[in-house]
Amino acid sequence: MLEPILQDFLDKWVYPTGFSGPGAEFRLKETERFIPVWNNVVIGALHKANEQLNSENEDWKRNGALGGYSGEGPHMSIKQMSTQLLSVSIPQQAKYIDLQRMRARQVWDEVKHGSLHADILLRGGWIKKETELLDDPRAANQGDPAYFGLTAMVPHIHPLSRAGQNYLEEAVACLRLISVLSVMEDPLVRHENDSQLLEEMMHFIEGKYQIDAYALTPEDQEPIKAVFDYLLRPWGRSAAHAKEAEHAKK
Amino acid sequence: MATQSKQAPLFIDHEMCTECRMCYVVCREIDLNAVVIAPEAQHLYEIDERCIYPGCTVCLMYCPAPGSIVETSTGRSLVPPPADVHTDELKWPRKAPKS
Amino acid sequence: MTTIAKPGAELAASLVEQSRMEALHTPMDTLLDGALAGKVTEDGLFRVLGRLWTLKRMMYYIYGGWAMGINVNEYPATVDYLFSKQLYDDSTHEMQYVDEILRRKMVRTQSRAFAHDYCKFSETSRVAYYIFSLRALANYSQNIRIAAMNLGAKVIELGWLERLGASYPDPHVRAILAGQVAETRSHVLMGKLIVERFVTSDVDATLASNSCVSTRKNYLFALEEFSNFALGIPMPEDSEEPELPEGIE
Ligand code: SF4
Ligand code: SF4
Ligand SMILES: [Fe+2]
Ligand SMILES: [Fe+2]
Numbered sequence: 001m002l003e004p005i006l007q008d009f010l011d012k013w014v015y016p017t018g019f020s021g022p023g024a025e026f027r028l029k030e031t032e033r034f035i036p037v038w039n040n041v042v043i044g045a046l047h048k049a050n051e052q053l054n055s056e057n058e059d060w061k062r063n064g065a066l067g068g069y070s071g072e073g074p075h076m077s078i079k080q081m082s083t084q085l086l087s088v089s090i091p092q093q094a095k096y097i098d099l100q101r102m103r104a105r106q107v108w109d110e111v112k113h114g115s116l117h118a119d120i121l122l123r124g125g126w127i128k129k130e131t132e133l134l135d136d137p138r139a140a141n142q143g144d145p146a147y148f149g150l151t152a153m154v155p156h157i158h159p160l161s162r163a164g165q166n167y168l169e170e171a172v173a174c175l176r177l178i179s180v181l182s183v184m185e186d187p188l189v190r191h192e193n194d195s196q197l198l199e200e201m202m203h204f205i206e207g208k209y210q211i212d213a214y215a216l217t218p219e220d221q222e223p224i225k226a227v228f229d230y231l232l233r234p235w236g237r238s239a240a241h242a243k244e245a246e247h248a249k250k
Numbered sequence: 251m252a253t254q255s256k257q258a259p260l261f262i263d264h265e266m267c268t269e270c271r272m273c274y275v276v277c278r279e280i281d282l283n284a285v286v287i288a289p290e291a292q293h294l295y296e297i298d299e300r301c302i303y304p305g306c307t308v309c310l311m312y313c314p315a316p317g318s319i320v321e322t323s324t325g326r327s328l329v330p331p332p333a334d335v336h337t338d339e340l341k342w343p344r345k346a347p348k349s
Numbered sequence: 350m351t352t353i354a355k356p357g358a359e360l361a362a363s364l365v366e367q368s369r370m371e372a373l374h375t376p377m378d379t380l381l382d383g384a385l386a387g388k389v390t391e392d393g394l395f396r397v398l399g400r401l402w403t404l405k406r407m408m409y410y411i412y413g414g415w416a417m418g419i420n421v422n423e424y425p426a427t428v429d430y431l432f433s434k435q436l437y438d439d440s441t442h443e444m445q446y447v448d449e450i451l452r453r454k455m456v457r458t459q460s461r462a463f464a465h466d467y468c469k470f471s472e473t474s475r476v477a478y479y480i481f482s483l484r485a486l487a488n489y490s491q492n493i494r495i496a497a498m499n500l501g502a503k504v505i506e507l508g509w510l511e512r513l514g515a516s517y518p519d520p521h522v523r524a525i526l527a528g529q530v531a532e533t534r535s536h537v538l539m540g541k542l543i544v545e546r547f548v549t550s551d552v553d554a555t556l557a558s559n560s561c562v563s564t565r566k567n568y569l570f571a572l573e574e575f576s577n578f579a580l581g582i583p584m585p586e587d588s589e590e591p592e593l594p595e596g597i598e
Contacts, residue, residue: 022345024344074426086409108434114426130426289528
């Protein structure tokens with residue numbers, strides 16, 4: 001039995017396919033591998049949110065916002081996300097300009113998400129102005145450098161490599177947001193999560209679209225599959241997310 | 251000079267749309283070019299009369315914002331896509347390019 | 350080399366003022382005059398839309414390259430916010446130019462537009478000259494790049510967009526250009542803010558000023574090619590590089 005949040009997500013956003021052909025077939029086949037991971041993400045996120053609801057103090061709100069700022073804050077996002085603008089060579093631009101267009105949108109989105117986290121810190125009274133974060137290492141610390149470095153390296157592998165990260169990991173982001181929103185009533189936390197959700201959905205769907213529309217040959221599928229394989233390694237990002245559910249079960 | 255007209259079979263509800271540009275990208279990719287950027291300063295995305303819905307439903311599978319693409323004749327939301335718009339026959343065929 | 354010992358605020362004001370003078374009449378105004386006199390054919394319009402599209406879609410490479418050179422905590426977040434919005438806006442403008450090419454059925458598909466001579470990126474064009482010069486700004490820090498682009502080329506772009514957006518005879522083209530005015534003006538304003546706040550040393554002020562002058566010249570140099578191409582005026586192959594004032598190399 002899948003978590004209802006995941007089942008709903010799959011039915012509405014994962015399974016409907018605009019294209020038929022090898023790209024969509026490849027995506028749906030690969031998706032089978034992610035379902036257990038995504039299911040655990042929902043379990044873990046619900047568990048964590050419930051824990052937070054019952055916690056004695058509000059440190060988790062501040063820590064969450066600081067972590068969010070370091071992960072997708074303006075400094076991180078401008079550099080991280082812009083790497084993708086360079087993944088398309090000029091002769092390939094006729095084929096792949098949409099990657100640059102979608103990425104231009106994502107750069108702007110992720111930078112805004114940084115400002116949302118800053119907003120939580122401001123509204124919660126933890127900082128007085130955003131520039132204070134320049135002096136707080138927690139707002140800049142990269143807990144998972146290999147993951148961020150992957151984002152920066154994929155343009156050197158294949159223009160479509162990043163689609164793997166967008167599809168698998170941005171779905172994780174969406175599922176977490178939806179899970180948190182399903183239990184949290186705190187207006188500050190709802191604001192932080194709710195205002196990102198549709199943009200994270202776009203980033204996930206961007207991956208879905210790229211695979212369906214462009215990953216039509218084994219040569220174009222292989223680099224995406226390699227990213228999936230990486231993320232599912234015990235030390236990869238998705239495997240780490242899935243571990244949260246293990247903690248939850250204990 | 252609004253390009254969005256109720257002549258087109260679909261329209262975008264800007265109360266719901268995040269202006270993410272996915273529908274633009276998709277419709278451009280299949281060379282129907284029915285999604286355009288309105289010239290006014292807000293640069294909203296709009297669907298013009300080049301849209302061949304219900305003959306095509308491709309963009310509906312890639313719009314992330316519930317309620318943002320609407321069937322003009324009925325006012326029905328098509329996002330997330332209801333079952334009748336993602337049948338096998340409606341899928342746009344993509345073949346591997348001949349090498 | 351002279352040192353300009355000015356605080357950022359004074360520098361920003363003086364760069365905007367200089368650029369405004371240069372923006373009073375640009376090659377795009379020559380194009381406007383031609384259009385008002387009925388001398389811009391549909392093919393001529395395709396030529397200029399094609400060039401504008403080529404230039405704007407090259408900006409992904411420029412902005413991508415610049416963004417690689419902004420490090421965590423190097424500047425307050427304002428710098429990132431403003432830059433990411435500018436990147437997004439110029440992407441929208443790129444899309445609008447090709448939209449219009451397709452809407453007018455100048456070509457039938459986007460991939461044919463890419464292959465068309467009027468839209469191709471050519472290394473021997475002045476678009477390339479200008480784009481290469483912008484890419485070199487990646488060697489500097491963001492405050493200098495933004496001084497050059499946003500208080501140089503963007504001021505000139507704003508000038509011609511305002512005028513063509515008000516009086517270009519074709520209503521669709523006029524509407525597209527008019528619709529880009531607000532975003533382009535915001536780029537100039539954000540440029541002012543960044544120069545005012547983040548150009549703080551004499552050496553940066555001088556580099557910002559020099560880069561601004563040359564970026565402006567290079568932009569006008571490219572625009573001259575657009576307008577001549579649209580009006581069917583042959584470009585001399587041996588035309589000189591844009592001239593820079595004394596003291597700037
Ligand atoms: S339904 Fe098809 S033709 Fe209509 S806007 Fe969407 S992708 Fe374009
Ligand atoms: S895909 Fe949906 S949310 Fe995005 S611009 Fe189109 S209608 Fe709006
Ligand atoms: Fe985000
Ligand atoms: Fe995201």
